[in-house]
Amino acid sequence: MQRRRFLQQAGTAAAAGALAAPARAxxxxxxxxxxxxxxxxxxxLVHGSVVDLSKHLEAMTAGRFRVEVSANxxxxxxxxxxxxxxxxxxxxxxxxxxxxxxRDPVFAFFGAMPFGLTPGQQxxxxxxxxxxxxxxEALKRHQVIGFPxxxxxxxxxxxxxxxxxxxxxxxxxxxxAGGFNAxxxxxxxxxxxxxxxxxxxxxxxAGRIDGxxxxxxxxxxxxxxxxxxxxxxxxxxxxxxxxxxxLVGRNAWTALPPAYRxxxxxxxxxxxxxxxxxxxxxNPRALRTLLANGVQLRPFPQEIARAGFLAADEVYxxxxxxxxxxxxxxxxxxxxxxxxxxxxxxxQARVQAFIHAAVVTPAPAARK
Numbered sequence: 001m002q003r004r005r006f007l008q009q010a011g012t013a014a015a016a017g018a019l020a021a022p023a024r025a026x027x028x029x030x031x032x033x034x035x036x037x038x039x040x041x042x043x044x045l046v047h048g049s050v051v052d053l054s055k056h057l058e059a060m061t062a063g064r065f066r067v068e069v070s071a072n073x074x075x076x077x078x079x080x081x082x083x084x085x086x087x088x089x090x091x092x093x094x095x096x097x098x099x100x101x102x103r104d105p106v107f108a109f110f111g112a113m114p115f116g117l118t119p120g121q122q123x124x125x126x127x128x129x130x131x132x133x134x135x136x137e138a139l140k141r142h143q144v145i146g147f148p149x150x151x152x153x154x155x156x157x158x159x160x161x162x163x164x165x166x167x168x169x170x171x172x173x174x175x176x177a178g179g180f181n182a183x184x185x186x187x188x189x190x191x192x193x194x195x196x197x198x199x200x201x202x203x204x205x206a207g208r209i210d211g212x213x214x215x216x217x218x219x220x221x222x223x224x225x226x227x228x229x230x231x232x233x234x235x236x237x238x239x240x241x242x243x244x245x246x247l248v249g250r251n252a253w254t255a256l257p258p259a260y261r262x263x264x265x266x267x268x269x270x271x272x273x274x275x276x277x278x279x280x281x282x283n284p285r286a287l288r289t290l291l292a293n294g295v296q297l298r299p300f301p302q303e304i305a306r307a308g309f310l311a312a313d314e315v316y317x318x319x320x321x322x323x324x325x326x327x328x329x330x331x332x333x334x335x336x337x338x339x340x341x342x343x344x345x346x347x348q349a350r351v352q353a354f355i356h357a358a359v360v361t362p363a364p365a366a367r368k
Contacts, residue, residue, distance in 0.1 A: 028257060033067045038078050038095035040197060041071045043219055045278050046244065049150060050094045053246075053271035060263040067092065072197075085249040086143040093247045094149060101179035105319050105326045106138045109333055110146060111243020112179050114312040116333075119151050119276060121340045122243055129336050131329075138325040145253050147265060149246040150272030152216040153279040157233040157300050159204070159225050160211035164233065164300070167307045176200055176212035180315055187311035188304070197223075204228035215242050217286035218279060232295045244272070 035054070039046045054067040076084045081093045082103060097112035109131065111122050125131040126148050136145050164170065171189035182192035193209050203209045205228035214220055214232075226232070246268055253261065291297060300308075320327040 028061065028064050028259060031065045031256065031260060033065075033091035033252065034070065034075065034089075035067050035092040035094060036070045036072075036075045036081060036084070036090050038072050038081065038093065038099055042222065044222075045218065045275060045282065046094075046152070047071060049244075049271045049275040049278075050246075052274060053149075053267045056267040056270050057263055060267065061260065065260050065263060082142055082144065082247075085247060086251075088249060088251065091249055091252040095245055095247070097243045097245045098179035098181070099245075104139075104142065105180070105323055106135065106329065107146075107245070108180055109135055109329055110148065110245040111151060112181075113333070114180050114184050114315075115309050117337055117340060118344070119153065119243070121337070121344070122151075123148060124340070125333065125336050130332065131336075134329050134332065138329065140250070143250045144247045145250055147246040147248070147268040148272060149244040149268055150275035151243040151279070152219065153276055153283055155216055155235065155242045156214040156220070157235050158211055158213045159220070159229040160231040160233060161204070161207070161229045162210070163231050163296070163298065164304060166301065167304050170304070173210040174208070176203070176209050178213075180312070181213050183315045184308055184311045187314060188307055201225060201228055216279060216283050217290055218282040221286040221290050226290050226293050226295045230294065230296050231298055232290065233298050233300050235300070244275075 035050055037047050037050050041047050050067075050069050054069055058066050072078060075090055078095075078099065081090070081095070082100065084090045085093060097107060097110040100107040101112060110126075111117075111119075116122070117125060126135075132146070132148070139146055158175070160173075162169075167188055170185070173190045174193050175185055175190045176195045177185050177190075177192045178194070186192055193203075195203055195209065195212075200209075200212060201224055204212065204225065211229060211231075212225075214225075220226070220232075248264075256264070287297075316330065320330060
């Protein structure tokens, strides 16, 4: 019973193999869903991941369960998507985990918690640390069920029109940011701004904003952000990878046959793995292109990083006081994060730091 519930709610890549050649497909109903991505088609990797999901699902179900994919705001405005899921205007939505934090901070646990988990640790918490079950219990009040759907891999800190050297340099800066990241930056003196993706480059070039949080080199290079800001700072807040979420309306989910639920979960998992692999393959090449175009790569100064970490703790404390569901999940999430950080620091973090130094720093000439 426990294994069946896991497959229905979370989905695993392993299930994809079992469903690749569905038995008695002719006995299953034909189902067609509408899925709206919260991303434009120009962000080809992330938008393409839900197209891949649709293809996987169709293959698993012999074409009987199909998902029609639309791009950002082609059906409804992004701010109305939760309502559209509840009333059946669309059956599913693909979005950044940050997209709904203002509506309910619980959504951030899908992968938008500053100073949180690496992509691998995030998957571990959701799938085997009890996170996904707790989150979907909390999201019943929104009449949706959520699935992890991959991420961008490395997430840079952001683009800035001028160099940052101290916390005081953030004072008064107008920065495009959302979710908890915006709250953290506000505590550091910045002035968070809300802007649609299509307006960011023009606003940055005209000086209406001074910078913005970033997703990663591949998407940033495609959007041409380097044409309007030269300083590219790397991780301070989320830093471990931007995570995506796939939401399904509960009424639509309940109406699915169990075989389709398992297939959908498996398709989500497969598309998520493929998406992160594509970003991991594409980000280094894009970063090389950015540097060739004169981008100034900078690490966030330790003073700013430390101040951001402390500010995130303050933001979380304030949120705990006003949201029972967030408070209940946070204690488990934080315990998992802290244990992962301790274990990761013993070996993985050290070996990665060593390899980075060994590759980046030329070896001294051999003694004669």
